[in-house]
Amino acid sequence: MFDILIKNGLICDGTGASSYEANLGITGDRITYIGKEYGADAKAAVTVIDAAGKVITPGFIDTHTHADLSMMIELAMEPFVKQGVTTVITGNCGYSMAPQGDEIFYFPSTNQTFQELAGADPADQMPLLYPREKAQTAFETLYGVEPDWRTFAEYSKRCDSMALGCNAAPLVGYSAVRTAVMGQDCLREDTNMVADFIAPVLGESVDIFCQYDYAMPCSDGFGYAKETNLTGKDEFPAYPNSMNIGLMPRYLTRYGKDDFEQAVRRASGFPAQRFGIQDRGVLKEGYYADLVVLDRENLHSFDEEENPLQDPCGIDYVFVNGKAALTPDGLTGAGTGRMLRK
Template identity: 35%
Template sequence: MGEGSLIIENARIIDGSGAPAFAGAVRIEGNRIVAVARAGDALDVAAAAVIDAGGLVLSPGFIDAHTHYDAQVIWDKMIDPVALHGATTVVTGSCSFTLAPADARTIDVIHSLFLKAEDLRLANYADVVDFKWSSFEDYLDRIRGGLGVNVAPLFGHTPLRHHVMGADAQKRAATADELAQMCELLRGALRAGAVGLSMSFLDTDENNVPIGSRWADEEERTALARVLVEEGRGVLQSNLRFGPGSDPNGELEQLGRISKATGVHVEALGAFAASAEDPVYRSMLATTERLQSEGADIVLQTTSKPFDQFLQFNANFFVFFLLPHWQDVMNLSVPERIAYFSDHSKRPALRASLELEGHLDRFMKSEVLEAQTPSVRALEGRLVADIAAERGADFLDTLLDIALEDELRTVFALRGFAHTDPDCLTQILTHPHTRPASGSDGGAHFYQFSTSGDSTTLLARWVRERGIMSLEEAVRKLTSVPAAEFNIRDRGVIRPGNYADLVLFDPDVIDNNPTERRFDLPDGSGRYLNTAKGVAMVFVNGRKVVENGAYTDERPGLIV
């Protein structure tokens, strides 16, 4: 379907504002909505194609507000599978990581950060992500055109620091002159199309040295936030540090002070419940409430999905990078890891590290999912804990021995690894200062878990099955709320004058399809993902990009 006049009639319209649903029709001219009519009201149908929605829900397209599709969009302009789940806009560049600015001094640093922190382990990564750009504007020009969905890009604090400070970005705070340079580069990125700035309190590089963003002091962060507000693109996104020795509440306090000092809107990842007994998320909710009452504009990003993990000892596993001993092991080559794991004298320290914060109990859920060696393949589908009991052996010894027998190639499924308790998630997802389905991490870690389907999980598990919020409220949190907070203009609500980003779905059916492993990355390797069901049509800027679970040939996405 090309540009022109289109009417979607006989729809149950949920307009994204939180208002009650109503029966009606929407008229689209080109890429904009020009009329919204309730059932019984006249709507000019002259010279328009007509789609009968059959009573399905018509809502604004969903906004995926925390992703890492910066690299994937280079080889996959559709950014599969986000549109299959009803998303029409993705916010990229989260956690301080972007592919620009870049120069000869920093390209290797950026490569290594995406490979390690975001787990993009493509064998041909350097060929695909070729850095035929330097500035952030150049990068946007590289990805512009032929997009399947809209891209709302954040500017990354870590490459910004490296571009200005070189290797000192991971050694110290910025000088006044360096900070002035960063402010001007940020200003230029915002004017080129960035919707905000992303920072990090969490990640380390391949040598376990804190990444560049973590070396910034509060003065630097505040100065950059002030630029965001001055330029009218006032979004500051940051992740928070978890694990032994971390202080996410202290980081929230700093972000709150920055917001109060500048007026910047802060999105902090994230509110996650490791277990039903986890006190951390509750204290974070309380801290956020207090900061809001004191005048800070700060919310917590989270996900509606439980953490189902896929572990391979020959690859990265992000939990290990939070734990003593394990982080050192995971930086070894595969032959070195095999030697290390084979040395039984090393295992007590690994076991003790896993016992921190209850991680060992969560690993007890490990199932042998895929193997290469016939003797290990015979164990597929079985829980490692059952195999250990059968052998009269320790669980961790059994887990490592199975992996070693398969030369570390075994895939272990850890279903319900964390963030699973329904009462905890209900408290998180319904809290007024959290943003459900805004922590997908799409485009990263797809060797370890599926990052797709946050929106469909929210609508299926939490709205339809558990009824923790109304469908209208869920749609509001997926559409108009992130559109307003990320200053994504003229989107997020169905009303005349707005862009026609729309999703038509069956609320009784919408859900994720089972997690699958698809070998379609540029180097032929596999990724975990979910497609969706119950999504009938998706429109981006007035053009249909999805119909009945399949992509059309339309690619109308914009940098927004």
């Protein structure tokens, strides 16, 4: 029996192949059926969704994000889920939240309040390393997160215990590795001795390695809700970029006009292949049930309008590991995202 049956939808499977009408069954966290006939299992399905006139796609993979910390603070990962993203790639630009050394390595972007609490030098406009004790106090005070990990394995285990809104596939940032090994001495020139120290730390940390292919959509975004003031200062407000909120609908409406199936592949199956993400990115029996039900006719982002910080339209349902993270009624708070490893 199916836990969820999505019937009468147009399957765009993430491979680039032509879309086709079919029904899709979910049992547990896996896709267990795709086809025209579904027999007695359909009658016993716990939930039935009629997707007539809608498109069923794999969940989208945002290939360049900085959600390493924000996903631990705002577990719903609202801006990603609302645009159909079911997996984020973290650790980009050399920045990851692990490994950590005697100081805390953290790229806080524009958060001036954090910098003040963590003891940053006021003259340093882009501080990266903070005294551990002060930084821990800042993290706990502002974010409710205690950065008590050192290794990448400890960081991943910590995230495993959290009810994440979507999956995260972490890269290990070189800057994090370098500062964990060298601390405040990280700006000096490398030597063979430094390389010898870095190698074992890197070996412990790496979960995913990828050569970038830029023909994939990415938001360069965080997991904060659109109302979040990223500076922490009311007198100097700054809010998430509109592409952090509506990237995937914008990408599909702009670049999917002539070949929608290829645009979907670039946002799902192809990133999964490039990043080595197993059993995701494609709608296939036996694969994890990360998927989206969207209304292509109403798909719209507001990034070019007067008020760009609006939730996109046309994303009806989002499923993460077989559970609904988004329905027409809004976010469900299912929290079924996982830390993905090779």
